[in-house]
Amino acid sequence: MRCGSDEFMIVDHEVIIIGAGAAGMMCALHAGRRGRRVLLVDHSDKPGKKILLSGGGRCNFTNTGASPAQYVSCNPHFCKSALSRYPASDFIRMVFEHGIAFHEKKLGQLFCSRSAQDIVNLLMGECCKAGVQFRLQCKVSSIARLPGAELGSARFSVATSQGDFQCESLVIATGGLSLPKSGASGFGYEVARQFGLNIISTSAALDGFVIGDYSDLAGVSVDCLVSCHKISFRENILFTHAGLSGPAALQTSLYWNHGDEIQINLLPEMNCFQWLLNQKQAGSRATVKNLLHELLPARLVDKLCALHFSSSLSLPQVSEKALEKFCHLLQNWCLTPSGTVGYSKAEVTRGGVDSAELSSITMEAIKVQGLYFIGEVLDVTGWLGGYNFQWAWASGWAAAQVV
Ligand SMILES: Cc1cc2nc3c(=O)[nH]c(=O)nc-3n(C[C@H](O)[C@H](O)[C@H](O)COP(=O)(O)OP(=O)(O)OC[C@H]3O[C@@H](n4cnc5c(N)ncnc54)[C@H](O)[C@@H]3O)c2cc1C
Incomplete structure (x- = not known):
């Protein structure tokens, strides 16, 4: 699929972006708006597959409260510059200008009211207006740095299943490893390794x-x-x-x-022990289990009572010490998971290209001029709630100002 004219089989581009996901399309449209000749390459058959799957098909496209505090990274300062220069309000303005209906679900999380397709259409539409060329189902077989390359001339050659291309700026926007069926691959990490950049070890996250x-x-x-x-x-x-x-x-x-270990407070709003003591003082003869059914799902109470308590005892029969111990468990239940669910269910990949290798202003690799990394491929991982897209928009925008 091509938006820009490709009649002359242009092999030279000022900018090649690998990965037509959230960050890649964002970078492409803004670089295109600056008049840069941009080629956007993806091995999938359509752009923005993860956007379409996100937010249960409604894409939680940003969070009005997004700030560096909601991101995990070995360098927590790295995301500050991009997030402050491209805040959530800038993306919301674009959504608004496109007449896309959206709503706040909770905690500042903004979702499309109709479909995530609206966000993909917005990004593709803006890419087309900016003359970005798309090459889909395009497999990249190798990347090489051209010898003696100077600013203003080609610095990289990219060999693909659709021909060889050269560019001055190469942007890696191939995302992380989560949800392989959406086209995820470890390609970005391979490129980083090829150029001697450090990788912070990766793991599935936001997966339970x-x-x-x-x-x-x-x-x-x-x-x-x-x-x-x-x-x-x-x-x-x-x-x-x-x-x-x-x-x-x-x-x-x-x-x-x-x-x-993880700790779970099943009754964060109250002091469970005190509540049960009050019931006792008020003359209750109910079993502890039945009383707790008023506060928590019955199946959970029954299970925890069966495992940790003499569930058939009525309140007056239970010693305060035993009651206090059980209440402590309800309010500080410690569990040691054997693992997380894994990439098949994970919303994101924690870790990635070490941000210490990049400029936080431009996303350019410090030791490889012209090579940029944006979006989830980086060691910047946001909370659930629209923060990961906000990072994709902000980092894509930041690179687009200079590529
Ligand atoms: C089920 C699910 C739901 C989610 N919901 C939300 C949400 O509601 N809100 C939120 O903020 N975040 C959400 N996320 C996280 C969010 O989707 C990602 O953080 C975000 O898409 C990252 O953007 P990106 O552009 O860096 O990577 P991606 O969007 O993953 O894009 C990477 C692109 O690179 C392409 N690619 C990969 N390897 C190659 C290769 N070798 N050659 C060519 N192309 C390649 C892929 O095909 C893809 O198009 C969700 C994630 C999942 C899995």
Whole structure:
């Protein structure tokens, strides 16, 4: 698919971007608007596949509260420049100008009201207006740096299944490893390694946890506080056949490393022990289990009582010490997941090209002039809630100003 004229089989481009996802299209349209001749290459048959799958088909395209605090990276300062120069409001303006209906779901998360296709159409439409050429189903077999290349002349040659191309600026926007069926590949990391750039080790994230012993709770959902390394998320968890999903578990998986414990406060709004004591003082003769059914899903209470408590005892029969111990468990339930669910379900890849290798202003590799990395391929990973697209827009925009 080509938007710009390709009649003369132009093999020379000022900019080649590999990866027509969120970051790649954003970079392409802004570089095109600057008058740069841009070629956008992707091995998939359509651009923006992950955008189409995102947000349950409605694409949570940004978050009004996006700030560096919601990103995980070995260098937490790296994302500051791009995020501050291309804030969420800039992307929202573009969405607004295109007449795309959207709404806030919760916590600043903006979703398309109709379909994620609206965002893909916006990006492709703007790319076309800016004269960007697309080459889809185009496999890149090798990249080489041209000897003696100077600014203003070709610095890289890119060999593909559709011919060889040369460019002055080469932008790698191939994303991370999550969701292989969307066209994800480790290509960006290979390019980084080829040019001697360091990679921060990668792992699946925003994918939830594998936890044995609780598969019988599959389908149970509870609003709670989940913590790992003193970072806490107050949202729902959902028990699945494999373990724990739901937004709070997904968010926590971003901070989790093998062997770590996670802590769950099932009743974050109250002091459970005090509440039960009050019931006792008021003369309640109910079982602890039945009382807890008022606060938490019955299947969860029954399971935890069966595992950790004499569930048939009525309140007056239970010692305060035993009650306090069980309440402590409900409010500080420690679990050690055996792993996270993995790339097949992960929304993102944590880690990636080491940001210490790049300029935070331009995304250009410090030791390889003309080579840029943007989007998820970098070691910048956002929380669930529109933050990852905001990073794709901001980093794509930042590179587009200089490529
Ligand atoms: C199911 C799901 C739902 C999500 N929902 C949200 C959400 O609602 N909000 C949010 O902020 N984030 C969400 N994310 C995360 C978000 O989609 C990504 O962080 C974002 O798409 C990253 O943008 P990117 O351009 O860096 O990479 P991508 O969008 O993944 O684009 C990379 C592109 O590179 C191409 N490519 C890969 N390898 C090659 C190669 N070797 N040669 C040529 N092309 C190649 C791919 O085909 C793809 O088109 C979700 C992710 C998933 C998996």
